[in-house]
Amino acid sequence: MKKLVALCITMLLVCISSFAQSxxxxxxxxxxxxxxxxxxxxxxxxxxxxxxxxxxxxxxxxxxxxxxxxxxxxxxxxxxxxxxxxxxxxxxxxxxxxxxxxxxxxxxxxxxxxxxxxxxxxxxxxxxxxxxxxxxxxxxxxxxxxxxxxxxxxxxxxxxxxxxxxxxxxxxxxxxxxxxxxxxxxxxxxxxxxxxxxxxxxxxxxxxxxxxxxxxxxxxxxxxxxxxxxxxxxxxxxxxxxxxxxxxxxxxxxxxxxxxxxxxxxxxxxxxxxxxxxxxxxxxxLAQNANPAVDFSFAKAGKSAWSWALLKDDSIVYDVQKRFIDYAADMHWQYSLIDVNWDTRIGYDSMQLLINYAKQKKVGVWLWYNSAGSWNTTPYHPRNKLLTHEDRVKEFRRLKKMGVAGIKIDFFGGDGQSMIQYYIDILNDAAEHHLMVNFHGATLPRGWQRTWPNLMSAEAIKGFEYITFGQSAADEEPAHAAMLPFTRNAFDPMDFTPMCLYKIPRINRQTTAAFELALSVLFLSGAQHFAETPVGMAHMPGYVKEFLQQLPTAWDDVRFIDGFPGEFVVLARKSGNKWYIAGINGSTQEKTVSLDLAAYKAKKAELLLNSKGDRYIDQQAVTLQANKKENITLGAHDGFVMVLEQ
The missing domain is CATH 2.70.98.10 (Beta-galactosidase; Chain A, domain 5)
Structure with a gap:
């Protein structure tokens, strides 16, 4: 009897194994x-x-x-x-x-x-x-x-x-x-x-x-x-x-x-x-959570002034950077980024003075670095200071002592295993020295911002700087911008460096100012470096400046409203008791979008849109009525922002 039971069990196991296999x-x-x-x-x-x-x-x-x-x-x-x-x-x-x-x-x-x-x-x-x-x-x-x-x-x-x-x-x-x-x-x-x-x-x-x-x-x-x-x-x-x-x-x-x-x-x-x-x-x-043993409390999202976008290399001098720190403070922005060649055009000693001045203004300073070793021939500097752990510790200790908030590191060499490890080594060493990080000329972050909260952004996109280089990129911007919320910026922070509201030197901008303003809501970046300068901002109405002063640095929720990749996009982001609805039309055809505002249970609404030419943004109060949708008509390459207060 025991032999028969054992035989039955063996046959059952064989059948289960065969079933599992097939x-x-x-x-x-x-x-x-x-x-x-x-x-x-x-x-x-x-x-x-x-x-x-x-x-x-x-x-x-x-x-x-x-x-x-x-x-x-x-x-x-x-x-x-x-x-x-x-x-x-x-x-x-x-x-x-x-x-x-x-x-x-x-x-x-x-x-x-x-x-x-x-x-x-x-x-x-x-x-x-x-x-x-x-x-x-x-x-x-x-x-x-x-x-x-x-x-x-x-x-x-x-x-x-x-x-x-x-x-x-x-x-x-x-x-x-x-x-x-x-x-x-x-x-x-x-x-x-x-x-x-x-x-x-x-x-x-x-x-x-x-x-x-x-x-x-x-x-x-x-x-x-x-x-x-x-x-x-x-x-x-x-x-x-x-x-x-x-x-x-x-x-x-x-x-x-x-x-x-x-x-x-x-x-x-x-x-x-x-x-x-x-x-x-x-x-x-699906990304790994941050190491609970590491203190990431220093990593704080924020908006930033940035001179290089429109003014290029010649702006990296002491007086101009001081002016941009004043600009950031006036706009209630948290940071100012100082870009390439600062180590010789300003120098470490004078940079310390700028950082001290910015601290008085409650503005943090980001500094640019070249990642590069031998994998490219870029001339910009400081370079070759981050290639080894010993190099990074030496430089990061100095930056921490100076009071630097973050580092923008540019010109990486691809996606090989050793290069991916280099990115991670930088993030770990930067966290050790309480430095935030922005990768430029870089790979897609792939969820790293969860594992390393000090990673505030990464470029990995054909961003605004290309628009300043040539008219063809400016012509492409409307459709390109209408692609990005569905693709590159769907999960990972993107340092597109958006928003030129006034003029781009030597370029015929193809978008309205309202389109550009909408990008400040549509595009997500922990360190949002805005391209607009103090001179350009001075041409905007006071309510535009006030909007950008109050614009949140982090969001509680998002809702998709309407859109199609490369054509147009309308979405809503929530912060506290306010919803910010932003939309852009990337096409050359007029487009009307319909908003069901009842879904947001708002008591007050204001609309910022183009009404008097592509460099002007008008402000309108929105009458909220039950069971009535708000229709907004966008011209070619146009946009809008609506702020709903609950």
Missing amino acids: SDVTIFSPDRSIQVTCHLDSEGKPSYSVQYKNSTVLETSQLGLVFRDGDFSKGLTKTMVTPVTVVKDKYKLVTGKRQNNIYTANHQVIQYKNATGSLLDIIWQVSNDGVAFRYHFTGPSTTRPQTINTEITSFHLPATTKAWLQPMSVAKTGWEQVNPCYEEYYEKGIAAGTPSPLKAGWVYPALFQTAGHWLLITEANMDGHYCGTRLDNDSANTNYHIAFPDAREIMPGGGVNPLRVFSSPWRIITIGSLATIIESSLGTD
């Missing part, structure tokens, strides 16, 4: 609108597909990693599937679309074993606004594979998909070999599968529309062991796959590919409507 695993979002199906084929190749509201938004897409000393892309067997559990998280951000964030998702782990017996977990988390997954290795580090050659992960879009994508620039191209720095214009509404015009793939976040739904693909939780990745696709193929950086995107002597990986970054697919894209926080929900 059957698909299906994971749903909490509201069951998203369904992920994970499959392992007869060759042991793992894959997945995604449905949203019964529509296929990702067809069968590949999973897996190939190491120098181990293959986890084929010949796998499924060894374990954990029960579904619910993960919940609450966290705060210094800079972002919300200060307080809540994340809820269904969590499940599928474990695989490769031909040599090594184990790989694929961790899935499916929330109501999207799908996230990552690779994770169990066991001691001595038994884990070391260097990853290839990541097989792909995102196979249906054939009719449209895409809004920024091409990745080729390493060592551009002015003084500064590329890649995420500073290309977006290809808008192209057929999915269209090859990248620069032949180097596409950057994150990558926006797609399929079956009437929207997907935004990105990655988060970069800990320095992995490289920054990008998307690539074969010609006329809608199967986008993860690609590693160019071999030249490294610190001198460092590596490109992931090294000693314990967990990969999260692969994130936000899914839903355009409102989902605008209102989601998945890009930070």
Whole structure:
């Protein structure tokens, strides 16, 4: 009898093992609108597909990693599937679309074993606004594979998909070999599968529309062991796959590919409507929380004056910077940024005097640095002061003693693993010395602002400075600006350096002043460096100045109202008892937007808009009536801001 029971148990275990090996695993979002199906084929190749509201938004897409000393892309067997559990998280951000964030998702782990017996977990988390997954290795580090050659992960879009994508620039191209720095214009509404015009793939976040739904693909939780990745696709193929950086995107002597990986970054697919894209926080929900042992209380979001945007190198002198500190104080802005070559044009000793003066005015000072070693030939300085831990500690101690608030670091060299580690080393050393950080000529932050709250912003966009360089960039600004809330600025702070209300030297500005003012609300940056100068601001009515004096530095909530990528966008941001509704029209056609103001339960509303020419902003009181919508007509390249007080 005992032998018969043992035989039955053995047969049952064999059947369970066979079932586990052959059957698909299906994971749903909490509201069951998203369904992920994970499959392992007869060759042991793992894959997945995604449905949203019964529509296929990702067809069968590949999973897996190939190491120098181990293959986890084929010949796998499924060894374990954990029960579904619910993960919940609450966290705060210094800079972002919300200060307080809540994340809820269904969590499940599928474990695989490769031909040599090594184990790989694929961790899935499916929330109501999207799908996230990552690779994770169990066991001691001595038994884990070391260097990853290839990541097989792909995102196979249906054939009719449209895409809004920024091409990745080729390493060592551009002015003084500064590329890649995420500073290309977006290809808008192209057929999915269209090859990248620069032949180097596409950057994150990558926006797609399929079956009437929207997907935004990105990655988060970069800990320095992995490289920054990008998307690539074969010609006329809608199967986008993860690609590693160019071999030249490294610190001198460092590596490109992931090294000693314990967990990969999260692969994130936000899914839903355009409102989902605008209102989601998945890009930070999946980032690592800040180290509770580190004091980040010094990191405070704020608005900043900045002379270089319009006045360039010649403005980096003592008297001009003193005037801009006065300007920041008059505007009730928290900071003033002093840009390139300050170390020789002003000098450390005179800079100390400026910092002392700014402190009396309750203005913090940011200073510019060149990150660069040998990876580019940029002439600006100070340079070569941040390349090693010892260099950084020496310089950061000096800056902390001087009372510097933050550092803007420019001209990075790409996304290789060693370069990603360089970014993180800077953030750690800066935090140690209570310095905020703004990365320029840089990679996408990928949620770093949660892990390191002293990261206030990053450029990683073709920003305002290009408009000052040539008319073609000014001509492109309206449509470009209407792209960014849906893509680059969806999750991560963006130092576009917006808002020129008056004149740009030698450039015919294509936007109205009201369009430019709206960017102060639409674009998110922990350190918001405004391009407008004291002279330009003097041409604005007093109520515009008052608006910018009172403009919040952080937000409590966001609502999408209307828009379409590259054409127009209208959204609302909340701070305290006020809602700020901002909209821009990036097209050449007149556009009317309809606002349901009853939803904001406001007692008072004021509207700032263009009414007397493109350099003037008018102020109008808005009569609030129950069951009556407010219609606002925007001309070509026009905008508005409305302030609702509850």
